[in-house]
Amino acid sequence: MINFHFCKRCLYSTAHPLGLVLDAEGICSGCRIHEEKDRLDWSERWEKLEALVNPYRNKAGSNYDCIIPVTGAQDSYYIVYLVKERLGLNPLLVTYNKYFNTPLGIRNLANLRIRFNCDILYQNVNPISVKKITRSTLRQFGSIYWPILAGQTVFPVQTAVRYKIPLIIWGAHQGLEQVGMFSHEHEVEMTRRYRKDHDLMGYEADDLLSIFDTLKEEDIWQYRYPDDQSLNAIGVRGIYLGNYVRWDPKAQHEKMIAEYGYKTSSFNRTFDCYDYVDCFNYMGLHDLLKLYKHGYSKVTDHACREIRHGRITREQGLALVKKYEQAEIEYSDLFCQWLGVDRKGLQFILDQHRNPFYWFQVRLGAWEFCDLTMRCSDNNFFCGQNISDPVLLSYEINAALKNNFDKSAYVVVGKGYSC
Numbered sequence: 558m559i560n561f562h563f564c565k566r567c568l569y570s571t572a573h574p575l576g577l578v579l580d581a582e583g584i585c586s587g588c589r590i591h592e593e594k595d596r597l598d599w600s601e602r603w604e605k606l607e608a609l610v611n612p613y614r615n616k617a618g619s620n621y622d623c624i625i626p627v628t629g630a631q632d633s634y635y636i637v638y639l640v641k642e643r644l645g646l647n648p649l650l651v652t653y654n655k656y657f658n659t660p661l662g663i664r665n666l667a668n669l670r671i672r673f674n675c676d677i678l679y680q681n682v683n684p685i686s687v688k689k690i691t692r693s694t695l696r697q698f699g700s701i702y703w704p705i706l707a708g709q710t711v712f713p714v715q716t717a718v719r720y721k722i723p724l725i726i727w728g729a730h731q732g733l734e735q736v737g738m739f740s741h742e743h744e745v746e747m748t749r750r751y752r753k754d755h756d757l758m759g760y761e762a763d764d765l766l767s768i769f770d771t772l773k774e775e776d777i778w779q780y781r782y783p784d785d786q787s788l789n790a791i792g793v794r795g796i797y798l799g800n801y802v803r804w805d806p807k808a809q810h811e812k813m814i815a816e817y818g819y820k821t822s823s824f825n826r827t828f829d830c831y832d833y834v835d836c837f838n839y840m841g842l843h844d845l846l847k848l849y850k851h852g853y854s855k856v857t858d859h860a861c862r863e864i865r866h867g868r869i870t871r872e873q874g875l876a877l878v879k880k881y882e883q884a885e886i887e888y889s890d891l892f893c894q895w896l897g898v899d900r901k902g903l904q905f906i907l908d909q910h911r912n913p914f915y916w917f918q919v920r921l922g923a924w925e926f927c928d929l930t931m932r933c934s935d936n937n938f939f940c941g942q943n944i945s946d947p948v949l950l951s952y953e954i955n956a957a958l959k960n961n962f963d964k965s966a967y968v969v970v971g972k973g974y975s976c
């Protein structure tokens with residue numbers, strides 16, 4: 558951790574938790590793989606995708622052609638658009654209830670299935686087990702998102718086995734997009750290993766049983782990945798559209814806003830108002846824990862993406878990070894209410910997960926943050942530079958996370974909307 562270096566093009570360093578390498582010119586693997594977006598022949602790659610999915614078309618019309626995991630945000634609209642409108646497949650949408658739902662997310666999800674006329678399957682794991690797991694993973698791993706990530710990545714696979722639908726279609730691969738873990742040309746597919754190592758921080762459902770004596774079989778079985786025999790019997794595979802389509806979330810969301818009524822909302826911890834509008838905590842508590850543990854937050858991911866797409870400079874990206882990174886978190890009172898903890902108790906647990914490499918306790922309850930850019934020795938990369946004012950990127954905000962009817966609580970179960 559002592560020896561870290563920054564990429565000369567974006568704002569990531571070799572301390573990135575997904576792993577990242579710099580080449581001889583000081584450019585990171587994520588930026589290098591991003592260059593493929595302007596080099597590859599995307600019409601040729603689209604034809605490859607068409608050939609890949611063709612055998613999965615159910616000609617008899619007696620089953621779905623594929624499964625698409627969706628939420629009320631992220632890239633769900635664009636993925637469904639590509640699969641249903643462009644590839645002409647008949648998908649079954651599946652969604653895992655994360656419980657931290659915003660009214661806007663419920664609205665976006667309802668609008669998604671209506672506008673694209675798709676069947677959808679919801680999974681609601683009972684809230685008592687979800688809260689027990691959340692309490693445990695928050696204490697031990699500093700994660701309130703473990704059950705969500707576990708559920709979102711396993712429910713589509715379980716559904717593939719149960720419904721005998723072998724093909725699962727995901728959007729972009731996070732490891733490829735952020736750190737260039739793979740080339741687009743590797744055409745990497747979904748694996749149990751990546752899910753465990755990165756999404757689940759090294760712990761599958763069964764591992765939780767041996768760590769926490771508070772959890773029992775009945776709490777975790779819904780998060781268990783199907784065994785190899787079941788997967789092989791159906792031939793389950795999960796592909797990533799980002800390997801076949803030039804992935805640009807900002808442009809894609811804007812197309813979905815204009816053509817399919819996707820709704821967006823502002824956040825106080827990032828400039829990107831398109832993603833994560835379905836969740837009260839992703840850009841709040843979850844983002845704060847990321848800053849505590851890894852010394853950077855989601856706004857750095859968003860800035861790096863925009864730098865790579867050439868819409869802002871590196872200096873403007875850094876200014877955006879400085880503007881948003883320490884912003885207050887919102888909606889933590891809703892989380893306390895949901896989990897049954899008080900604010901002091903929650904802050905005590907959060908503080909246990911501050912990485913001492915970035916955080917120094919100056920006195921009881923007061924912390925100082927020292928991020929990597931402040932102590933970077935790479936040719937004074939960041940030190941003493943004039944940081945320009947944050948630029949206003951043209952993001953379209955067209956709604957609010959909450960509506961007038963909400964009762965200041967999560968929409969724990971919601972299926973429709975009336976507006």
Ligand SMILES: [Zn+2]
Pocket residue numbers: 564565566567568569584585586587588589
């Ligand atoms: Zn880079």
